[in-house]
Amino acid sequence: MPAPTSNKALFILNPYAGIPPVKFIISKELQRRRDELSYYKSLSIDESGTLIRKNFDNYDVFVAAGGDGTVHTVADQLVGTGKRLGVLPIGSGNGFAKELGFRPNIRSLLKDIEKNECFDVDVININDGLCLNVAGVGLDSFVAHSFDKLKTRGFWSYVGVTMLNFIRLRPFHAEIKIEGEKTISEDLFVLTMANTRQFGNNAFIAPDAVPNDGMLDIVMIKPFPKFLFPIFIFRLFAKRMNRSRYFSHIKTSKMVTISTDETRFHVDGEPVTFKGEVRIGIREKALKVLKTRYNKYK
DSSP: OOOGGGGTEEEEEOTTSSOHHHHHHHHHHHHHTTTTOEEEEOOSHHHHHHHHHHTGGGOSEEEEEESHHHHHHHHHHHTTTSOEEEEEEOSSOBHHHHHTTOOSOHHHHHHHHHHTOEEEEEEEEETTEEESSEEEEEHHHHHHHHHTTOSOOSHHHHHHHHHHHHHHOOOEEEEEEETTTEEEEEEESEEEEESSSBSBTTOBSOTTOOTTSSOEEEEEEOOOOGGGHHHHHHHHHTTOGGGSTTEEEEEESSOEEEEESOOEEEETTEEEEOOSOEEEEEEEEEEEEEOOTTOOOO
8 A cells, every 4th residue: 555655745757857876766766666655757847847737636745856957847836836845856956955955865755745844935036937046147057058068967067067167257247226226237257146045066156045035135246367266166165155355245025127138047057048138026935845854944
């Protein structure tokens, strides 16, 4: 007889996500536990949406088994519904999962599902779409566009692409309008809109961001001498980016409009192209997330 968990959660597995050893182990573990949990393999964003809508009334928790893109896809179906998002992280960055205390451990996750505790998090609205974790333009978005073209995934592939894009990096100009407050006009290397603290891989671009405070965190990294790149990387992983003289940070609950000639953005690590003004706002406590034993937020 299936365990009670099977009536509570549906796992949506992206078989393309992550590095081969991790996704192979997770896939085999899901198959081994097929009598105590329910899961589907999804080969596309459209298929994931169809699976969730088809099974919407049958489950309380929908678990994204994949990377940041898979989490984004599943969350997009759950915002404002009262259904709960769980994550089984097997991707390259896993930024949202790391921030919210999800681990690649099925047994532990099943225990969390049985406890059935959750909390509410904010989401970012960017033009007509959703951002769960971070979005931006600059070095991180250029890396996302390059990384998307690679056949190999994983941390070291990401490092190589980052170095190559930094060598080629030139400042871009952006105008940031905060509704009813002020307009900022700057040449930048990085412009990030954050709901949580990190890109992924424990790279903390917005050390002060909190995912359920009703505030959008805007981080600006001004152009700096390229020989300082090792210090930039150290601060990024040491949660000390906010100590740099080239770092500036704004928290706001207001609508933000960004104007720039640069069109290569990313949303939750996935490359996108935006032309013209980009409108960004915060939607407070719009998504219910499964609470794990490692989650530090309330």
